[in-house]
Amino acid sequence: MSSTASSPSTSRRMVFPFTAIVGQEEMKLALLLNVIDPFIGGVMIMGDRGTGKSTTIRALADLLPEIDVVVNDPFSSHPSDPDLMSDELRQQFLENPQPLPSTKKKVAMVDLPLGATEDRVCGTIDIEKALSEGVKAFEPGLLAKANRGILYVDEVNLLDDHLVDVLLDSAASGWNTVEREGISIRHPARFVLVGSGNPEEGELRPQLLDRFGMHAEIRTVREPALRVQIVEQRAEFDQNPPAFVEKYQPEQIEAQKQIVDAQQLLSSVKMDYDLRVKISEVCSELDVDGLRGDIVTNRAAKALTALEGRQEVTVDDIRRVIALCLRHRLRKDPLESIDSGYKVEKVFSRVFGLELSSEENVAATANGVRPGGR
Incomplete structure:
Protein backbone atom coordinates (compact mmCIF):
# COMPACT_ATOMS: atom_id res chain seq x y z
CA MET A 1 0.00 0.00 0.00
CA PRO A 65 -0.10 1.95 -4.99
CA GLU A 66 3.70 1.99 -4.92
CA ILE A 67 5.47 -0.65 -7.00
CA ASP A 68 8.50 -2.86 -6.26
CA VAL A 69 11.50 -1.92 -8.41
CA VAL A 70 15.11 -3.10 -8.60
CA VAL A 71 17.43 -0.75 -6.70
CA ASN A 72 19.24 1.82 -8.92
CA ASP A 73 17.66 0.46 -12.11
CA PRO A 74 16.80 3.22 -14.66
CA PHE A 75 14.00 1.12 -16.15
CA SER A 76 12.06 0.41 -12.92
CA SER A 77 12.53 -3.34 -13.53
CA HIS A 78 10.47 -5.77 -11.44
CA PRO A 79 12.63 -7.63 -8.86
CA SER A 80 11.17 -11.10 -9.58
CA ASP A 81 9.21 -11.02 -12.88
CA PRO A 82 11.58 -11.63 -15.86
CA ASP A 83 9.00 -10.18 -18.30
CA LEU A 84 9.29 -6.81 -16.57
CA MET A 85 13.11 -6.68 -16.43
CA SER A 86 15.73 -5.15 -18.70
CA ASP A 87 17.65 -7.73 -20.78
CA GLU A 88 20.74 -7.46 -18.56
CA LEU A 89 18.81 -8.04 -15.31
CA ARG A 90 16.74 -10.78 -16.90
CA GLN A 91 19.89 -12.67 -17.86
CA GLN A 92 21.21 -12.23 -14.32
CA PHE A 93 17.92 -13.44 -12.84
CA LEU A 94 17.68 -16.52 -15.11
CA GLU A 95 21.23 -17.56 -14.17
CA ASN A 96 20.43 -17.15 -10.47
CA PRO A 97 16.64 -17.12 -9.92
CA GLN A 98 16.62 -15.09 -6.70
CA PRO A 99 14.61 -11.86 -6.27
CA LEU A 100 16.91 -8.90 -6.96
CA PRO A 101 17.50 -6.17 -4.32
CA SER A 102 14.39 -4.00 -4.43
CA THR A 103 12.79 -0.86 -3.11
CA LYS A 104 9.35 0.74 -3.45
CA LYS A 105 8.60 3.81 -5.54
CA PHE A 237 -7.29 22.80 -2.17
CA ASP A 238 -5.12 25.80 -3.12
CA GLN A 239 -5.69 27.44 0.26
CA ASN A 240 -4.63 24.43 2.34
CA PRO A 241 -3.51 21.37 0.30
CA PRO A 242 -2.60 19.08 3.27
CA ALA A 243 -5.99 19.60 4.97
CA PHE A 244 -7.87 19.03 1.68
CA VAL A 245 -5.90 15.85 0.91
CA GLU A 246 -6.44 14.60 4.48
CA LYS A 247 -10.20 15.12 4.11
CA TYR A 248 -10.31 12.75 1.13
CA GLN A 249 -7.95 10.10 2.59
CA PRO A 250 -10.68 7.52 3.44
CA GLU A 251 -12.06 7.71 -0.12
CA GLN A 252 -8.55 7.56 -1.61
CA ILE A 253 -7.70 4.45 0.41
CA GLU A 254 -10.95 2.78 -0.68
CA ALA A 255 -10.38 3.67 -4.35
CA GLN A 256 -6.81 2.38 -4.24
CA LYS A 257 -7.95 -0.92 -2.70
CA GLN A 258 -10.61 -1.23 -5.40
CA ILE A 259 -7.95 -0.86 -8.13
CA VAL A 260 -5.58 -3.40 -6.52
CA ASP A 261 -8.43 -5.90 -6.03
CA ALA A 262 -9.55 -5.42 -9.65
CA GLN A 263 -6.01 -6.04 -10.98
CA GLN A 264 -5.89 -9.32 -9.05
CA LEU A 265 -9.42 -10.37 -10.04
CA LEU A 266 -9.04 -9.55 -13.76
CA SER A 267 -7.57 -12.93 -14.82
CA SER A 268 -10.58 -14.81 -13.43
CA VAL A 269 -13.26 -12.66 -15.13
CA LYS A 270 -15.26 -14.62 -17.73
CA MET A 271 -17.35 -13.51 -20.69
CA ASP A 272 -20.04 -15.67 -22.29
CA TYR A 273 -19.31 -16.77 -25.87
CA ASP A 274 -22.60 -15.29 -27.15
CA LEU A 275 -21.61 -11.86 -25.80
CA ARG A 276 -18.25 -12.06 -27.57
CA VAL A 277 -20.01 -12.93 -30.84
CA LYS A 278 -22.38 -9.96 -30.44
CA ILE A 279 -19.46 -7.57 -29.78
CA SER A 280 -17.88 -8.72 -33.06
CA GLU A 281 -21.26 -8.37 -34.78
CA VAL A 282 -21.44 -4.73 -33.63
CA CYS A 283 -17.90 -4.09 -34.92
CA SER A 284 -18.77 -5.74 -38.23
CA GLU A 285 -21.99 -3.72 -38.68
CA LEU A 286 -20.10 -0.49 -37.91
CA ASP A 287 -17.52 -1.45 -40.55
CA VAL A 288 -14.64 -1.16 -38.05
CA ASP A 289 -11.34 -1.95 -39.77
CA GLY A 290 -9.22 -4.74 -38.27
CA LEU A 291 -9.84 -6.53 -34.98
CA ARG A 292 -8.55 -3.95 -32.51
CA GLY A 293 -12.10 -2.80 -31.75
CA ASP A 294 -13.23 -6.35 -30.87
CA ILE A 295 -10.17 -6.99 -28.68
CA VAL A 296 -10.30 -3.68 -26.80
CA THR A 297 -14.06 -3.92 -26.14
CA ASN A 298 -13.59 -7.44 -24.71
CA ARG A 299 -10.74 -6.27 -22.48
CA ALA A 300 -12.50 -3.10 -21.32
CA ALA A 301 -15.71 -4.95 -20.42
CA LYS A 302 -13.70 -7.46 -18.34
CA ALA A 303 -11.75 -4.65 -16.63
CA LEU A 304 -15.02 -2.90 -15.72
CA THR A 305 -16.41 -6.16 -14.32
CA ALA A 306 -13.25 -6.60 -12.21
CA LEU A 307 -13.41 -2.96 -11.06
CA GLU A 308 -16.87 -3.65 -9.63
CA GLY A 309 -15.70 -6.85 -7.94
CA ARG A 310 -17.58 -9.31 -10.19
CA GLN A 311 -16.42 -12.27 -12.27
CA GLU A 312 -19.06 -12.51 -15.01
CA VAL A 313 -19.39 -9.85 -17.74
CA THR A 314 -22.95 -8.60 -18.33
CA VAL A 315 -24.58 -6.87 -21.29
CA ASP A 316 -24.63 -3.66 -19.24
CA ASP A 317 -20.83 -3.83 -18.76
CA ILE A 318 -20.41 -3.98 -22.53
CA ARG A 319 -22.90 -1.14 -23.04
CA ARG A 320 -20.93 1.13 -20.71
CA VAL A 321 -17.60 0.68 -22.53
CA ILE A 322 -18.41 -0.01 -26.17
CA ALA A 323 -18.73 3.61 -27.33
CA LEU A 324 -15.42 4.46 -25.61
CA CYS A 325 -13.75 1.61 -27.50
CA LEU A 326 -15.29 2.07 -30.96
CA ARG A 327 -16.35 5.67 -31.63
CA HIS A 328 -12.90 6.75 -32.87
CA ARG A 329 -12.62 3.76 -35.22
CA LEU A 330 -15.59 4.72 -37.42
CA ARG A 331 -13.92 7.55 -39.35
CA LYS A 332 -12.66 6.78 -42.83
CA ASP A 333 -12.18 10.41 -43.84
CA PRO A 334 -9.65 12.50 -41.81
CA LEU A 335 -11.90 15.56 -42.24
CA GLU A 336 -14.91 13.81 -40.73
CA SER A 337 -15.57 14.53 -37.03
CA ILE A 338 -15.67 11.73 -34.47
CA ASP A 339 -19.13 10.39 -33.68
CA SER A 340 -20.27 11.23 -30.14
CA GLY A 341 -21.13 7.58 -29.63
CA TYR A 342 -24.76 7.61 -30.76
CA LYS A 343 -24.05 5.52 -33.87
CA VAL A 344 -22.31 2.88 -31.70
CA GLU A 345 -25.16 2.90 -29.15
CA LYS A 346 -27.76 2.49 -31.91
CA VAL A 347 -26.08 -0.56 -33.48
CA PHE A 348 -25.32 -2.02 -30.02
CA SER A 349 -29.00 -1.74 -29.02
CA ARG A 350 -30.15 -3.44 -32.20
CA VAL A 351 -27.61 -6.31 -32.06
CA PHE A 352 -28.20 -6.96 -28.35
CA GLY A 353 -31.98 -6.60 -28.75
CA LEU A 354 -32.33 -3.62 -26.42
CA GLU A 355 -34.55 -0.56 -26.69
CA LEU A 356 -32.90 2.83 -26.95
CA SER A 357 -33.33 4.92 -23.80
CA SER A 358 -35.39 8.12 -23.94
CA GLU A 359 -32.14 10.14 -23.76
CA GLU A 360 -30.79 8.29 -26.79
CA ASN A 361 -34.04 8.85 -28.65
CA VAL A 362 -33.70 12.58 -28.00
CA ALA A 363 -30.10 12.43 -29.28
CA ALA A 364 -31.32 10.54 -32.34
CA THR A 365 -33.92 13.20 -33.14
CA ALA A 366 -31.34 15.94 -32.62
CA ASN A 367 -29.01 14.19 -35.07
CA GLY A 368 -31.77 13.76 -37.60
CA VAL A 369 -31.73 9.98 -37.24
CA ARG A 370 -34.90 7.96 -36.95
CA PRO A 371 -34.55 5.95 -33.68
CA GLY A 372 -34.42 2.25 -34.32
CA GLY A 373 -33.77 2.79 -38.00
CA ARG A 374 -30.65 1.93 -39.93
Whole structure:
Protein backbone atom coordinates (compact mmCIF):
# COMPACT_ATOMS: atom_id res chain seq x y z
CA MET A 1 0.00 0.00 0.00
CA SER A 2 1.38 3.37 -0.90
CA SER A 3 2.42 6.16 1.38
CA THR A 4 -0.22 8.26 -0.38
CA ALA A 5 -2.95 6.04 0.98
CA SER A 6 -1.68 5.98 4.53
CA SER A 7 -0.88 9.62 5.19
CA PRO A 8 -0.31 12.64 3.01
CA SER A 9 3.40 13.39 2.85
CA THR A 10 4.40 16.96 3.45
CA SER A 11 7.82 16.51 1.82
CA ARG A 12 6.49 16.17 -1.72
CA ARG A 13 4.20 18.30 -3.82
CA MET A 14 0.54 17.84 -3.00
CA VAL A 15 -1.64 16.42 -5.77
CA PHE A 16 -5.38 17.06 -6.06
CA PRO A 17 -7.12 13.82 -4.92
CA PHE A 18 -8.63 11.65 -7.67
CA THR A 19 -11.76 10.98 -5.62
CA ALA A 20 -12.38 14.73 -5.21
CA ILE A 21 -12.66 15.34 -8.97
CA VAL A 22 -16.22 16.30 -9.92
CA GLY A 23 -17.73 15.12 -13.22
CA GLN A 24 -15.79 13.90 -16.31
CA GLU A 25 -16.94 10.34 -15.54
CA GLU A 26 -16.09 9.11 -19.04
CA MET A 27 -12.45 10.17 -18.76
CA LYS A 28 -12.08 8.79 -15.22
CA LEU A 29 -13.58 5.42 -16.21
CA ALA A 30 -11.34 5.07 -19.28
CA LEU A 31 -8.23 5.86 -17.20
CA LEU A 32 -9.17 3.42 -14.43
CA LEU A 33 -9.83 0.58 -16.90
CA ASN A 34 -6.40 1.14 -18.53
CA VAL A 35 -4.68 1.03 -15.16
CA ILE A 36 -6.43 -2.27 -14.36
CA ASP A 37 -5.54 -3.73 -17.78
CA PRO A 38 -2.73 -1.79 -19.53
CA PHE A 39 -3.16 -4.04 -22.59
CA ILE A 40 -6.33 -2.09 -23.45
CA GLY A 41 -3.89 0.25 -25.18
CA GLY A 42 -4.19 3.69 -23.64
CA VAL A 43 -6.67 6.55 -23.82
CA MET A 44 -7.09 9.47 -26.18
CA ILE A 45 -8.86 12.31 -24.35
CA MET A 46 -10.31 14.99 -26.59
CA GLY A 47 -12.09 18.05 -25.27
CA ASP A 48 -12.15 21.68 -24.32
CA ARG A 49 -9.23 23.49 -22.70
CA GLY A 50 -9.33 23.92 -18.93
CA THR A 51 -11.43 20.83 -18.21
CA GLY A 52 -8.97 19.19 -15.81
CA LYS A 53 -7.29 16.65 -18.10
CA SER A 54 -3.79 17.04 -16.62
CA THR A 55 -5.15 17.32 -13.07
CA THR A 56 -7.08 14.04 -13.44
CA ILE A 57 -4.13 12.10 -14.88
CA ARG A 58 -1.73 13.33 -12.15
CA ALA A 59 -4.36 12.48 -9.54
CA LEU A 60 -4.68 8.93 -10.89
CA ALA A 61 -0.89 8.37 -10.85
CA ASP A 62 -0.78 9.64 -7.27
CA LEU A 63 -3.64 7.32 -6.27
CA LEU A 64 -1.94 4.15 -7.51
CA PRO A 65 -0.10 1.95 -4.99
CA GLU A 66 3.70 1.99 -4.92
CA ILE A 67 5.47 -0.65 -7.00
CA ASP A 68 8.50 -2.86 -6.26
CA VAL A 69 11.50 -1.92 -8.41
CA VAL A 70 15.11 -3.10 -8.60
CA VAL A 71 17.43 -0.75 -6.70
CA ASN A 72 19.24 1.82 -8.92
CA ASP A 73 17.66 0.46 -12.11
CA PRO A 74 16.80 3.22 -14.66
CA PHE A 75 14.00 1.12 -16.15
CA SER A 76 12.06 0.41 -12.92
CA SER A 77 12.53 -3.34 -13.53
CA HIS A 78 10.47 -5.77 -11.44
CA PRO A 79 12.63 -7.63 -8.86
CA SER A 80 11.17 -11.10 -9.58
CA ASP A 81 9.21 -11.02 -12.88
CA PRO A 82 11.58 -11.63 -15.86
CA ASP A 83 9.00 -10.18 -18.30
CA LEU A 84 9.29 -6.81 -16.57
CA MET A 85 13.11 -6.68 -16.43
CA SER A 86 15.73 -5.15 -18.70
CA ASP A 87 17.65 -7.73 -20.78
CA GLU A 88 20.74 -7.46 -18.56
CA LEU A 89 18.81 -8.04 -15.31
CA ARG A 90 16.74 -10.78 -16.90
CA GLN A 91 19.89 -12.67 -17.86
CA GLN A 92 21.21 -12.23 -14.32
CA PHE A 93 17.92 -13.44 -12.84
CA LEU A 94 17.68 -16.52 -15.11
CA GLU A 95 21.23 -17.56 -14.17
CA ASN A 96 20.43 -17.15 -10.47
CA PRO A 97 16.64 -17.12 -9.92
CA GLN A 98 16.62 -15.09 -6.70
CA PRO A 99 14.61 -11.86 -6.27
CA LEU A 100 16.91 -8.90 -6.96
CA PRO A 101 17.50 -6.17 -4.32
CA SER A 102 14.39 -4.00 -4.43
CA THR A 103 12.79 -0.86 -3.11
CA LYS A 104 9.35 0.74 -3.45
CA LYS A 105 8.60 3.81 -5.54
CA LYS A 106 5.62 5.82 -6.69
CA VAL A 107 4.19 4.97 -10.11
CA ALA A 108 5.85 7.38 -12.55
CA MET A 109 3.74 9.91 -14.41
CA VAL A 110 5.93 11.23 -17.24
CA ASP A 111 5.01 14.35 -19.24
CA LEU A 112 6.20 14.29 -22.83
CA PRO A 113 6.84 17.87 -24.01
CA LEU A 114 5.71 18.80 -27.53
CA GLY A 115 9.22 19.82 -28.61
CA ALA A 116 10.85 16.54 -27.51
CA THR A 117 13.32 14.96 -29.94
CA GLU A 118 13.40 11.24 -30.75
CA ASP A 119 16.65 10.91 -28.75
CA ARG A 120 14.97 12.50 -25.71
CA VAL A 121 12.02 10.09 -26.02
CA CYS A 122 13.83 6.83 -26.86
CA GLY A 123 17.25 7.39 -25.31
CA THR A 124 20.69 7.58 -26.90
CA ILE A 125 23.73 5.35 -27.30
CA ASP A 126 27.14 6.87 -26.62
CA ILE A 127 28.98 5.46 -29.66
CA GLU A 128 32.37 6.86 -28.60
CA LYS A 129 32.20 5.16 -25.21
CA ALA A 130 30.88 1.95 -26.75
CA LEU A 131 33.81 1.79 -29.20
CA SER A 132 36.57 2.92 -26.82
CA GLU A 133 35.51 1.00 -23.71
CA GLY A 134 33.61 -1.88 -25.32
CA VAL A 135 30.48 -1.29 -23.22
CA LYS A 136 26.95 -0.46 -24.29
CA ALA A 137 26.72 3.11 -22.98
CA PHE A 138 23.01 3.92 -23.01
CA GLU A 139 21.45 7.16 -21.83
CA PRO A 140 17.79 6.29 -21.02
CA GLY A 141 14.99 8.49 -22.39
CA LEU A 142 11.43 9.26 -21.38
CA LEU A 143 10.18 5.79 -22.42
CA ALA A 144 12.56 4.22 -19.88
CA LYS A 145 11.36 6.59 -17.18
CA ALA A 146 7.71 5.81 -17.99
CA ASN A 147 8.11 2.01 -17.78
CA ARG A 148 5.41 0.53 -15.49
CA GLY A 149 3.89 4.01 -15.20
CA ILE A 150 1.84 6.53 -17.17
CA LEU A 151 3.13 8.49 -20.17
CA TYR A 152 1.09 11.62 -20.78
CA VAL A 153 1.23 13.58 -24.04
CA ASP A 154 -0.75 16.81 -23.94
CA GLU A 155 -1.86 18.09 -27.36
CA VAL A 156 -0.81 14.80 -28.96
CA ASN A 157 -2.56 15.97 -32.15
CA LEU A 158 0.23 18.59 -32.52
CA LEU A 159 3.03 16.05 -32.00
CA ASP A 160 5.09 14.92 -35.00
CA ASP A 161 3.44 11.82 -36.56
CA HIS A 162 6.75 9.92 -36.48
CA LEU A 163 7.04 10.40 -32.70
CA VAL A 164 3.41 9.34 -32.20
CA ASP A 165 4.24 6.17 -34.16
CA VAL A 166 7.24 5.49 -31.89
CA LEU A 167 5.11 5.95 -28.76
CA LEU A 168 2.31 3.73 -30.03
CA ASP A 169 4.73 0.99 -31.15
CA SER A 170 6.39 0.95 -27.71
CA ALA A 171 3.04 0.99 -25.92
CA ALA A 172 1.79 -1.94 -28.03
CA SER A 173 4.94 -4.11 -27.83
CA GLY A 174 6.03 -3.16 -24.30
CA TRP A 175 9.62 -2.68 -25.52
CA ASN A 176 11.73 0.19 -26.79
CA THR A 177 14.64 -0.58 -29.13
CA VAL A 178 17.39 1.91 -29.92
CA GLU A 179 19.75 1.12 -32.79
CA ARG A 180 22.75 3.15 -33.91
CA GLU A 181 25.89 2.29 -35.87
CA GLY A 182 25.32 -1.46 -35.53
CA ILE A 183 24.71 -1.28 -31.77
CA SER A 184 21.26 -2.25 -30.53
CA ILE A 185 19.81 -1.82 -27.05
CA ARG A 186 16.29 -2.62 -25.91
CA HIS A 187 14.51 -2.18 -22.62
CA PRO A 188 10.98 -2.73 -21.27
CA ALA A 189 8.59 0.16 -21.95
CA ARG A 190 5.25 -0.92 -20.57
CA PHE A 191 3.19 2.15 -19.80
CA VAL A 192 -0.34 3.44 -20.03
CA LEU A 193 -0.25 5.94 -22.89
CA VAL A 194 -2.58 8.88 -22.35
CA GLY A 195 -2.92 11.50 -25.07
CA SER A 196 -5.05 14.60 -24.88
CA GLY A 197 -5.94 17.36 -27.26
CA ASN A 198 -8.44 19.94 -28.40
CA PRO A 199 -10.28 19.00 -31.62
CA GLU A 200 -10.23 22.68 -32.68
CA GLU A 201 -6.43 22.48 -32.98
CA GLY A 202 -6.46 19.53 -35.37
CA GLU A 203 -7.32 15.84 -35.29
CA LEU A 204 -5.03 12.82 -35.30
CA ARG A 205 -4.93 10.80 -38.49
CA PRO A 206 -7.51 7.94 -38.32
CA GLN A 207 -4.67 5.36 -38.63
CA LEU A 208 -2.99 6.73 -35.47
CA LEU A 209 -6.25 7.34 -33.63
CA ASP A 210 -7.21 3.70 -34.16
CA ARG A 211 -4.08 2.63 -32.25
CA PHE A 212 -5.36 4.17 -29.00
CA GLY A 213 -7.45 1.63 -27.09
CA MET A 214 -10.12 4.06 -25.91
CA HIS A 215 -11.35 7.54 -26.80
CA ALA A 216 -12.91 9.72 -24.10
CA GLU A 217 -14.72 12.97 -24.84
CA ILE A 218 -14.84 15.69 -22.23
CA ARG A 219 -16.91 18.81 -22.27
CA THR A 220 -16.98 21.92 -20.13
CA VAL A 221 -19.50 21.47 -17.30
CA ARG A 222 -22.59 23.57 -18.12
CA GLU A 223 -24.59 23.17 -14.91
CA PRO A 224 -24.01 26.29 -12.73
CA ALA A 225 -24.22 24.41 -9.40
CA LEU A 226 -21.56 21.91 -10.50
CA ARG A 227 -19.31 24.70 -11.79
CA VAL A 228 -19.54 26.44 -8.43
CA GLN A 229 -18.70 23.16 -6.64
CA ILE A 230 -15.60 22.67 -8.84
CA VAL A 231 -14.42 26.27 -8.29
CA GLU A 232 -14.93 26.02 -4.52
CA GLN A 233 -13.09 22.71 -4.30
CA ARG A 234 -10.14 24.08 -6.22
CA ALA A 235 -10.03 27.17 -3.98
CA GLU A 236 -10.15 24.98 -0.86
CA PHE A 237 -7.29 22.80 -2.17
CA ASP A 238 -5.12 25.80 -3.12
CA GLN A 239 -5.69 27.44 0.26
CA ASN A 240 -4.63 24.43 2.34
CA PRO A 241 -3.51 21.37 0.30
CA PRO A 242 -2.60 19.08 3.27
CA ALA A 243 -5.99 19.60 4.97
CA PHE A 244 -7.87 19.03 1.68
CA VAL A 245 -5.90 15.85 0.91
CA GLU A 246 -6.44 14.60 4.48
CA LYS A 247 -10.20 15.12 4.11
CA TYR A 248 -10.31 12.75 1.13
CA GLN A 249 -7.95 10.10 2.59
CA PRO A 250 -10.68 7.52 3.44
CA GLU A 251 -12.06 7.71 -0.12
CA GLN A 252 -8.55 7.56 -1.61
CA ILE A 253 -7.70 4.45 0.41
CA GLU A 254 -10.95 2.78 -0.68
CA ALA A 255 -10.38 3.67 -4.35
CA GLN A 256 -6.81 2.38 -4.24
CA LYS A 257 -7.95 -0.92 -2.70
CA GLN A 258 -10.61 -1.23 -5.40
CA ILE A 259 -7.95 -0.86 -8.13
CA VAL A 260 -5.58 -3.40 -6.52
CA ASP A 261 -8.43 -5.90 -6.03
CA ALA A 262 -9.55 -5.42 -9.65
CA GLN A 263 -6.01 -6.04 -10.98
CA GLN A 264 -5.89 -9.32 -9.05
CA LEU A 265 -9.42 -10.37 -10.04
CA LEU A 266 -9.04 -9.55 -13.76
CA SER A 267 -7.57 -12.93 -14.82
CA SER A 268 -10.58 -14.81 -13.43
CA VAL A 269 -13.26 -12.66 -15.13
CA LYS A 270 -15.26 -14.62 -17.73
CA MET A 271 -17.35 -13.51 -20.69
CA ASP A 272 -20.04 -15.67 -22.29
CA TYR A 273 -19.31 -16.77 -25.87
CA ASP A 274 -22.60 -15.29 -27.15
CA LEU A 275 -21.61 -11.86 -25.80
CA ARG A 276 -18.25 -12.06 -27.57
CA VAL A 277 -20.01 -12.93 -30.84
CA LYS A 278 -22.38 -9.96 -30.44
CA ILE A 279 -19.46 -7.57 -29.78
CA SER A 280 -17.88 -8.72 -33.06
CA GLU A 281 -21.26 -8.37 -34.78
CA VAL A 282 -21.44 -4.73 -33.63
CA CYS A 283 -17.90 -4.09 -34.92
CA SER A 284 -18.77 -5.74 -38.23
CA GLU A 285 -21.99 -3.72 -38.68
CA LEU A 286 -20.10 -0.49 -37.91
CA ASP A 287 -17.52 -1.45 -40.55
CA VAL A 288 -14.64 -1.16 -38.05
CA ASP A 289 -11.34 -1.95 -39.77
CA GLY A 290 -9.22 -4.74 -38.27
CA LEU A 291 -9.84 -6.53 -34.98
CA ARG A 292 -8.55 -3.95 -32.51
CA GLY A 293 -12.10 -2.80 -31.75
CA ASP A 294 -13.23 -6.35 -30.87
CA ILE A 295 -10.17 -6.99 -28.68
CA VAL A 296 -10.30 -3.68 -26.80
CA THR A 297 -14.06 -3.92 -26.14
CA ASN A 298 -13.59 -7.44 -24.71
CA ARG A 299 -10.74 -6.27 -22.48
CA ALA A 300 -12.50 -3.10 -21.32
CA ALA A 301 -15.71 -4.95 -20.42
CA LYS A 302 -13.70 -7.46 -18.34
CA ALA A 303 -11.75 -4.65 -16.63
CA LEU A 304 -15.02 -2.90 -15.72
CA THR A 305 -16.41 -6.16 -14.32
CA ALA A 306 -13.25 -6.60 -12.21
CA LEU A 307 -13.41 -2.96 -11.06
CA GLU A 308 -16.87 -3.65 -9.63
CA GLY A 309 -15.70 -6.85 -7.94
CA ARG A 310 -17.58 -9.31 -10.19
CA GLN A 311 -16.42 -12.27 -12.27
CA GLU A 312 -19.06 -12.51 -15.01
CA VAL A 313 -19.39 -9.85 -17.74
CA THR A 314 -22.95 -8.60 -18.33
CA VAL A 315 -24.58 -6.87 -21.29
CA ASP A 316 -24.63 -3.66 -19.24
CA ASP A 317 -20.83 -3.83 -18.76
CA ILE A 318 -20.41 -3.98 -22.53
CA ARG A 319 -22.90 -1.14 -23.04
CA ARG A 320 -20.93 1.13 -20.71
CA VAL A 321 -17.60 0.68 -22.53
CA ILE A 322 -18.41 -0.01 -26.17
CA ALA A 323 -18.73 3.61 -27.33
CA LEU A 324 -15.42 4.46 -25.61
CA CYS A 325 -13.75 1.61 -27.50
CA LEU A 326 -15.29 2.07 -30.96
CA ARG A 327 -16.35 5.67 -31.63
CA HIS A 328 -12.90 6.75 -32.87
CA ARG A 329 -12.62 3.76 -35.22
CA LEU A 330 -15.59 4.72 -37.42
CA ARG A 331 -13.92 7.55 -39.35
CA LYS A 332 -12.66 6.78 -42.83
CA ASP A 333 -12.18 10.41 -43.84
CA PRO A 334 -9.65 12.50 -41.81
CA LEU A 335 -11.90 15.56 -42.24
CA GLU A 336 -14.91 13.81 -40.73
CA SER A 337 -15.57 14.53 -37.03
CA ILE A 338 -15.67 11.73 -34.47
CA ASP A 339 -19.13 10.39 -33.68
CA SER A 340 -20.27 11.23 -30.14
CA GLY A 341 -21.13 7.58 -29.63
CA TYR A 342 -24.76 7.61 -30.76
CA LYS A 343 -24.05 5.52 -33.87
CA VAL A 344 -22.31 2.88 -31.70
CA GLU A 345 -25.16 2.90 -29.15
CA LYS A 346 -27.76 2.49 -31.91
CA VAL A 347 -26.08 -0.56 -33.48
CA PHE A 348 -25.32 -2.02 -30.02
CA SER A 349 -29.00 -1.74 -29.02
CA ARG A 350 -30.15 -3.44 -32.20
CA VAL A 351 -27.61 -6.31 -32.06
CA PHE A 352 -28.20 -6.96 -28.35
CA GLY A 353 -31.98 -6.60 -28.75
CA LEU A 354 -32.33 -3.62 -26.42
CA GLU A 355 -34.55 -0.56 -26.69
CA LEU A 356 -32.90 2.83 -26.95
CA SER A 357 -33.33 4.92 -23.80
CA SER A 358 -35.39 8.12 -23.94
CA GLU A 359 -32.14 10.14 -23.76
CA GLU A 360 -30.79 8.29 -26.79
CA ASN A 361 -34.04 8.85 -28.65
CA VAL A 362 -33.70 12.58 -28.00
CA ALA A 363 -30.10 12.43 -29.28
CA ALA A 364 -31.32 10.54 -32.34
CA THR A 365 -33.92 13.20 -33.14
CA ALA A 366 -31.34 15.94 -32.62
CA ASN A 367 -29.01 14.19 -35.07
CA GLY A 368 -31.77 13.76 -37.60
CA VAL A 369 -31.73 9.98 -37.24
CA ARG A 370 -34.90 7.96 -36.95
CA PRO A 371 -34.55 5.95 -33.68
CA GLY A 372 -34.42 2.25 -34.32
CA GLY A 373 -33.77 2.79 -38.00
CA ARG A 374 -30.65 1.93 -39.93
